Amino acid sequence: xxxxxxxxxxxxxxxxxxxxxxxxxxxxxxxxxxxxxxxxxxxxxxxxxxxxxxxxxxxxxxxxxxxxxxxxxxxxxxxxxxxxxxxxxxxxxxxxxxxxxxxxxxxxxxxxxxxxxxxxxxxxxxxxxxxxxxxxxxxxxxxxxxxxxxxxxxxxxxxxxxxxxxxxxxxxxxxxxxxxxxxxxxxxxxxxxxxxxxxxxxxxxxxxxxxxxxxxxxxxxxxxxxxxxxxxxxxxxxxxxxxxxxxxxxxxxxxxxxxxxxxxxxxxxxxxxxxxxxxxxxxxxxxxxxxxxxxxxxxxxxxxxxxxxxxxxxxxxxxxxxxxxxxxxxxxxxxxxxxxxxxxxxxxxxxxxxxxxxxxxxxxxxxxxxxxxxxxxxxxxxxxxxxxxxxxxxxxxxxxxxxxxxxxxxxxxxxxxxxxxxxxxxxxxxxxxxxxxxxxxxxxxxxxxxxxxxxxxxxxxxxxxxxxxxxxxxxx
Numbered sequence: 001x002x003x004x005x006x007x008x009x010x011x012x013x014x015x016x017x018x019x020x021x022x023x024x025x026x027x028x029x030x031x032x033x034x035x036x037x038x039x040x041x042x043x044x045x046x047x048x049x050x051x052x053x054x055x056x057x058x059x060x061x062x063x064x065x066x067x068x069x070x071x072x073x074x075x076x077x078x079x080x081x082x083x084x085x086x087x088x089x090x091x092x093x094x095x096x097x098x099x100x101x102x103x104x105x106x107x108x109x110x111x112x113x114x115x116x117x118x119x120x121x122x123x124x125x126x127x128x129x130x131x132x133x134x135x136x137x138x139x140x141x142x143x144x145x146x147x148x149x150x151x152x153x154x155x156x157x158x159x160x161x162x163x164x165x166x167x168x169x170x171x172x173x174x175x176x177x178x179x180x181x182x183x184x185x186x187x188x189x190x191x192x193x194x195x196x197x198x199x200x201x202x203x204x205x206x207x208x209x210x211x212x213x214x215x216x217x218x219x220x221x222x223x224x225x226x227x228x229x230x231x232x233x234x235x236x237x238x239x240x241x242x243x244x245x246x247x248x249x250x251x252x253x254x255x256x257x258x259x260x261x262x263x264x265x266x267x268x269x270x271x272x273x274x275x276x277x278x279x280x281x282x283x284x285x286x287x288x289x290x291x292x293x294x295x296x297x298x299x300x301x302x303x304x305x306x307x308x309x310x311x312x313x314x315x316x317x318x319x320x321x322x323x324x325x326x327x328x329x330x331x332x333x334x335x336x337x338x339x340x341x342x343x344x345x346x347x348x349x350x351x352x353x354x355x356x357x358x359x360x361x362x363x364x365x366x367x368x369x370x371x372x373x374x375x376x377x378x379x380x381x382x383x384x385x386x387x388x389x390x391x392x393x394x395x396x397x398x399x400x401x402x403x404x405x406x407x408x409x410x411x412x413x414x415x416x417x418x419x420x421x422x423x424x425x426x427x428x429x430x431x432x433x434x435x436x437x438x439x440x441x442x443x444x445x446x447x448x449x450x451x452x453x454x455x456x457x458x459x460x461x462x463x464x465x466x467x468x469x470x471x472x473x474x475x476x
Contacts, residue, residue, distance in 0.1 A: 029314070029315050029378060029379065029380030029381075029418070029470075029471075030312050030313065030314055030315075030378070030379065030471075031312065031313045031314075031315070031318045031330070031332070031333070031376060031377070031378050032309075032310045032311070032312050032376075032377045032378075032379075032468050033309055033310065033311040033312075033313075033367065033369065033374055033375070033376055033377075034307075034308070034309030034310050034311075034374070034375050034377075035273070035307075035308055035309055035369060035370065035371055035373050035374035035375065036271075036273025036274065036305075036306060036307050036308065036371065036373040037270075037271045037272050037273030037274075037305060037306075037341075037343075037370065037371035037373045038269070038270040038271035038303065038305035038308075038370040038371055039269025039270045039271060039272075039370075039371060040267065040269050040277075040282050040283065040284055041269060041272060041273075041276055041277035041282060041339075041341060041343055041371060041372065041373065042267040042269065042276060042277055042278075042279045042282055042284050042285075042292055043066055043067065043209075043266055043267035043268045043269065043276065043279075043292060044062070044063065044066040044067070044205065044209055044266065044267075044268040044269075045066065045268075045269060045270070045271060045272035045276060045297050045300050046193070046194055046202075046206065046268060046269065046270050046271075047270060047271045047272075047299075047300050047302050047303035047306070048066070048271075048272055048297040048299045048300035049062045049066070049202045049205045049206065049299075050194075050198050050199060050202045050299075050302060051298075051299025051300060051301065051302045052065065052201075052202075052299045053198070053199035053200070053201035053202040053205070054199055054299075054302075055299060057201065058201055059072075059201045059202070059204035059205040059207075059208060059252065060072045062201065062202070062205040063205050063208055063209065063257055063266075065295060066268075066276065066295060066297075067257050067259070067264070067266060067291045067292070068290060068291050068292075068293045068295065069259060069290055069291055070257050070258060070259045070264065070291050071257075071258050071259075072208060072255050072256070072257060072258075073255070073256055073257075073258040073261070074254045074255055074256075075254070075256050075258065075263065076182065076211060076215065076253075076254045076255065076256050078181065078182060079181075079182050079215070080163070080179050080180065080181060080182075081179075081180055081181075081182055081185040081214050081225060081226060082166070082177050082178070082179050082180075082223065082224040082225050082226070083177065083178045083180065083185065083224060083225070083226045083227070083228050083232075083235055084153065084175060084176075084177055084221055084224040084226070084227055084228065085148055085152040085153060085154070085159070085161070085165075085176045085177065085178050085228055086148065086150065086151075086152055086153065086174070086175065086176035087153075087170040087171060087172055087173075087174075087175045087176075088150070088170070088172055088173055088174065089172045089173045090114070090173050090174075091112045091113055091114035091115075091124065091173070091174060092112065092113045092114075092148070092149070092150070092167060092173075092174045092176045093110055093111065093112045093113070093148075093149040093150065094110070094111060094113070094140060094146055094147060094148050094149060094165055094176075095107070095108070095109065095110045095111070095146075095147045095149065096142045096144055096145060096146045096147045096160070097111060097140045097141065097142045097146060097165075098141060098142050098143055099140075099141050100123055100138060100139065100140040100141070101123050101131075101132045101134045101138055101139070102132070103123065103131055103132060105140075107142060107143070107144070109126045110126055110149065111123065111124060111125065111126060111131075111140075112124035112125075112128065113138060113167040113174050113176075114173070114174060115169045115170070115173050115174050116133050116169075119135060119136055119169055120133050120134060120135055120136065120169075121133070121134060121136050121137070121138045121167050121168065121169060121174065122134075123138060136167070136168040136169055136223075137166035137167060137168050137177070137223060138166065138167040138168075139164055139165075139166050139179075140164060140165040140166070140167070141164050142164075145160040145161055145162050145237070145238045146160065146161055146163075146164070146165050147159070147160050147161075148161060148165060148176055148178075152176075152228060153227060153228050153229055154192070154228035154229055154234060154235055154236055154237075155229075156236060156237070156239060159236070159237050159238070159239060160237055160238040160239065161178045161180065161188075161237040161238060162180050162181070162184045162188075162237070162238060163178055163179050163180035163181060163184065164178075164179045164180075165177070165178060165179075166178075166179050166223065168222060168223045170222075175222070175223070175224075177223055177224045178228075178237070182211065182214060182215070183211070183249055183253060185214060185226075185235065186207055186210050186211045186214065186249050187240070187241045187245060187246060187249050188235045188236050188237045188238070188240045188241065189210040189214075189233045189234065189235050189236075189240070190203060190206050190207050190210055190240070190245045190248060190249065191236065191240035191241060191242050191245040192234040192235065192236040192240045193206060193210065193233060193234050193268075194206045196242045196244045196245050197244070200244065200247070200248060200251075203244060203245060203247075203248035204248045204251055204252050206248070206268070207245075207248045207249045207251075207252045207255075208252050208255045208256065208257060208266075209257065209266040209268050210233055211252070211255070211256060212256045212257045212263055212264070212265075212266040213232075213233060213265065213266045213267075213268075214226065214233070215256065215263055216263050216264060216265045216266070217232070217265055219231070219232060257291075259290065259291045264289070264291050265289075265292075267279070267284060267292065270303065270305065271300055271303040271305040271306060271370075271371070272297040272300045272341075273297075273300065273305075273306055273307070273341070273371065273373045274296070274297055274298060274300055274301070274306070274341075275294055275295070275296050275297055275340065275341040276293075276294050276295050276297055276341065277294050277339045277340060277341040277343050278292065278293055278294050278339060278340055279292035279293075281339035281340070281341075281343060281345045282339075282343070282360075282361065282372070283359070283361035293340075294339070294340035294341055305370050305371075308370055310468075311367075311369070313367075315329060315330040315331075316330075318330045318367075321366050321367055321368070322349055322363075322366050322367070323366070324356075325349040325356045325358055325362075325366070326349055326351045326356070327351035327352070327353040327354040327355070327356060328351040328352035328353030328354070329351060329352040329353075330349075330350075330351060331350040331351055331352060331378065331380075331419060331421065331449070332350045332376065332378035332419070332420075332421030332422075332423075332449060333347055333348070333349055333350065333363070333376040333378070333421065334347060334348045334350055334355075334376075334421060334422060334423070335347045335375075335376070335422070336348055336357070341373055342373065343360055343371065343372040343373045343374075344359075344360030344363060344372045344373070344374055345359065345360055345372075346358075346359060346360070347359070347360065347363060347376075350421065350449075360372030360374070376421065376422075377420070377421065377422070377465065377466050377467075377468045378419070378420060378421040378449075379418070379420050379427075379463065379465050379468050379469070379470040380418040380419050380420070380470065381416065381417075381418040381461075381462060381463055381470035381471055381472075381473050382416075382417060382418055382473060383414070383415065383416055383417070383461075383473050383474070383475055383476075414454060414455040414456075414458070414475050414476075415452055415453065415454050415455070416429060416443075416452070416453045416454075416455055416461045416463070416473060416475060417450070417451065417452040417453070418450070418451060418463070418470065419448070419449040419450045419451065420445055420449055420451060420463075420465045421449050422449075422466075423445055423446065423447055423448060423449035424445060425445055425465075425466075426442045426443060426444055426445060426451075427442065427443050427445060427451050427453075427463040427464065427465045428442060428463060428464040428465070429441045429442065429443055429453045429461060429462075429463050430461065430462050430463070430464065431455070431457075431459050431460065431461050432459055432460040432461075432462075432472070437462065440455075440456070440461075441453060443463070445465075451463070455475045457475075458474075458475050458476050459474070459475060460472045460473070460474050460475075461473055461474075461475055
């Protein structure tokens, strides 16, 4: 090998290294997210239950599939479930009542309740006059469903509810709580948690799961156990009761999911993406539970969220959503640990000034994702327009031609470079040829996600990585 060729090779290596660690600022990039599932991923997938029912499975077979090692046992006893419906400033109001605090009321009239002094509440007449002050709770009864006026936490306005209404001093004013029998509560849950038109066996499975969840969990609130929304189970009261749901609840009366004879918490959610997750790998719990293990869920493919994406963000949008998780400029997201499904358990948000470790649950919330079963791809492409500092100045050789150093500098000036995440494998480099993009080579991805490719001729170039295409750049 001649000395001139050695000098040229060594200089080119230095220049490529210099360009490989400096990506031009303002390069066009985007974060692309694809994923599967909808929900927390633990326990019974509702779309999976629907698919299993359509395939001939009974509600017992559905439940014992999703809750590992369990049985469906007839052990439920009658009890009262208390659900927080309202907690608002000022006063609450209701109609349909026959009595409260020992006073007879007219069902057709609207009465009010406001917070009193020292843990008391006051019953107000239809004209706003105080009728009675009592130590909480103020219990309101009716011979027909009671109507709680205004908006409730379940999103319903002027909703009707069975059982009684109990009013207590709340953090903001007055808290309205529905005290309802277990099965009437389940009737109000199933129709809001699952489409009432679904297969009867799926509705039965939902009824047993909802009943079991109600008797095994409590939010420990001031006078209530359950919220009427996704913090517990969605509970719509009388408005959620339809004949198909009532039949499913009646057909499973008394049934609970048990593990070794004891009722257990029965988490459920919309869509698994094809496999559920171990509870300890999600925000729902840190400790393993033998009945809340990952199971295959092929029947879930009926869901429109079985697969989702792509969702795309610019680096600026990603940084705005991720906030303090991004140090410097956003570069990408690296998954450190996945669960059994494979939902994201631990990940790193990579910025130009460092990395911040976080969880799949935090990423889902910050980025507004349907599930933590997600794959993150970042592609940034730019050209190295400026000459690196290590470059030799152009000079001529003894024959009057351009020196090898100048030739190397010219090649480096045509380099297509950038970074991708995940930082693995290769990027496919393409050049525009007429109306088509043609392959011109591959570039290896370094451990920090960077790649570099020297173009042979001017034109428009782009890279492809794991199905994602970077923005075209022009090489002069």
